[in-house]
Amino acid sequence: MDLAEANNLEAAGMAGPPAKSRAPARRHEHQRGYVLHTYPYSETSLIVETYTREHGRVPMVAKGAKRPGSALRGALMQFQPVAFSWSGKNDLRSLTQAEWIGGLPGLAGDALFCGFYLNELLLKLLARDDAHERLFDCYEAALLALGGGGEEAGVLRGFERELLREIGYALNLTHEADSSIAIVAEGRYVYHPERGARRLEAREHPDFEISGRTLLELDTGVYSTPQTAMQAKLLMRLLLNHQLNGRALATRQIFTELQQL
Amino acid sequence: MSKSLEFLTEALRRLPGVGPKSAQRMAFHLLQHDREGADMLSRALHQAVSAVHHCALCNTFTEEDVCDTCNDEQRDRRLLCVVETPADQLMIEQTLTYKGLYFVLMGRLSPLDGIGPKDIHLEKLVARAADGLVTEVVLATNFTNEGEATAHYISEMLKARGIAVSRLARGVPVGGELEYVDPGTLAQALQDRRDT
Numbered sequence: 001m002d003l004a005e006a007n008n009l010e011a012a013g014m015a016g017p018p019a020k021s022r023a024p025a026r027r028h029e030h031q032r033g034y035v036l037h038t039y040p041y042s043e044t045s046l047i048v049e050t051y052t053r054e055h056g057r058v059p060m061v062a063k064g065a066k067r068p069g070s071a072l073r074g075a076l077m078q079f080q081p082v083a084f085s086w087s088g089k090n091d092l093r094s095l096t097q098a099e100w101i102g103g104l105p106g107l108a109g110d111a112l113f114c115g116f117y118l119n120e121l122l123l124k125l126l127a128r129d130d131a132h133e134r135l136f137d138c139y140e141a142a143l144l145a146l147g148g149g150g151e152e153a154g155v156l157r158g159f160e161r162e163l164l165r166e167i168g169y170a171l172n173l174t175h176e177a178d179s180s181i182a183i184v185a186e187g188r189y190v191y192h193p194e195r196g197a198r199r200l201e202a203r204e205h206p207d208f209e210i211s212g213r214t215l216l217e218l219d220t221g222v223y224s225t226p227q228t229a230m231q232a233k234l235l236m237r238l239l240l241n242h243q244l245n246g247r248a249l250a251t252r253q254i255f256t257e258l259q260q261l
Numbered sequence: 262m263s264k265s266l267e268f269l270t271e272a273l274r275r276l277p278g279v280g281p282k283s284a285q286r287m288a289f290h291l292l293q294h295d296r297e298g299a300d301m302l303s304r305a306l307h308q309a310v311s312a313v314h315h316c317a318l319c320n321t322f323t324e325e326d327v328c329d330t331c332n333d334e335q336r337d338r339r340l341l342c343v344v345e346t347p348a349d350q351l352m353i354e355q356t357l358t359y360k361g362l363y364f365v366l367m368g369r370l371s372p373l374d375g376i377g378p379k380d381i382h383l384e385k386l387v388a389r390a391a392d393g394l395v396t397e398v399v400l401a402t403n404f405t406n407e408g409e410a411t412a413h414y415i416s417e418m419l420k421a422r423g424i425a426v427s428r429l430a431r432g433v434p435v436g437g438e439l440e441y442v443d444p445g446t447l448a449q450a451l452q453d454r455r456d457t
């Protein structure tokens with residue numbers, strides 16, 4: 001590592017004692033995955049945050065990726081499947097090869113923004129070096145749906161729910177918390193991030209109440225009215241914010257700013 | 262550490278890629294081994310900060326109100342090309358095929374880095390494109406996802422105001438043999454194929 005790279009590592013808040021080897025020190029070849037984000041590391045290198053099917057989130061250094069004509073650059077695009085090869089066992093692995101696999105339509109317009117949002121959720125909520133194969137497949141399906149002009153809100157809600165399930169906060173949308181009483185469409189509920197739904201008494205009026213219909217529709221992923229779709233969005237936001245623990249989502253903020261233009 | 266030294270270290274950390282340790286190294290170096298250089302740096306920074314600002318029309322760096330390019334009478338005032346950086350503008354100039362004017366965003370939308378519309382002067386661009394002379398805005402942001410997102414939002418904004426917008430074409434490079442073109446580029450070229 002040269003001095004400039006050490007400096008950048010330091011600036012990126014990633015310096016510190018050398019990582020105790022959590023991951024085994026071996027080479028991995030042709031692992032299917034995606035680039036979630038890249039940022040500059042040195043004059044010529046990038047840090048690539050990848051999400052692979054078999055190894056989860058793996059951060060890597062792509063040496064020389066910023067040089068003009070680097071073969072890596074075309075392959076290191078988000079939202080396209082890539083075959084990654086890497087070596088090393090430290091906090092930052094060395095990317096040895098990235099091959100474009102293709103086969104997804106690519107994102108454009110608002111769908112592209114949804115893609116950035118999914119990537120930020122993965123970066124902020126998923127621990128490194130934990131495989132989440134089911135979530136990976138869900139991510140890939142979401143990209144495919146977004147690229148094919150799928151209805152964005154439905155795709156996002158489905159992915160958010162799967163992500164929460166994978167990190168240990170599966171939603172119970174069919175029954176009241178700690179009980180076998182089924183949620184009814186006509187009921188009014190309040191949803192506690194860790195416990196689940198509780199039916200409201202007639203006299204109760206909390207800041208954010210949710211209809212039984214919304215809970216049931218969130219479970220099936222099919223929304224009958226704009227109101228239930230909006231409530232589902234607000235509920236997922238509440239639950240994600242709880243997991244984010246005060247950290248803001250930059251994509252959400254910027255999307256709001258763009259809508260105001 | 263002395264107050265002034267601490268202040269200098271804090272200031273140096275403002276530079277991209279400079280952490281606390283390297284900022285301290287730089288400060289020690291300047292004060293111990295290169296006082297003349299330190300003085301030069303201080304004067305150059307002071308001068309640049311007070312003299313250099315954004316061109317009122319194209320947003321690039323200039324020491325005048327309006328830069329030389331925007332003042333050039335020979336240019337076609339109906340065409341406005343939007344680029345991310347002054348370096349990109351230079352590349353387009355070197356093609357010798359574009360005779361219009363420019364708008365330099367000085368960046369691109371990058372949601373995950375928190376770079377939004379305010380950081381790339383979109384309001385100034387809209388005002389510039391609506392001057393009554395511009396009839397076509399050519400979007401020449403990069404073909405990265407961030408560049409595409411930037412192009413998309415600019416395009417939506419301008420079209421809503423009745424301004425015609427075009428996007429740089431992409432595809433196989435000049436002299437490119439298909440066998441050696443990367444598959445991503447080839448896929449795009451297929452998607453963007455045109456009638457002959």
Ligand SMILES: [Zn+2]
Nearest residue numbers: 316319328331
């Ligand atoms: Zn100018």
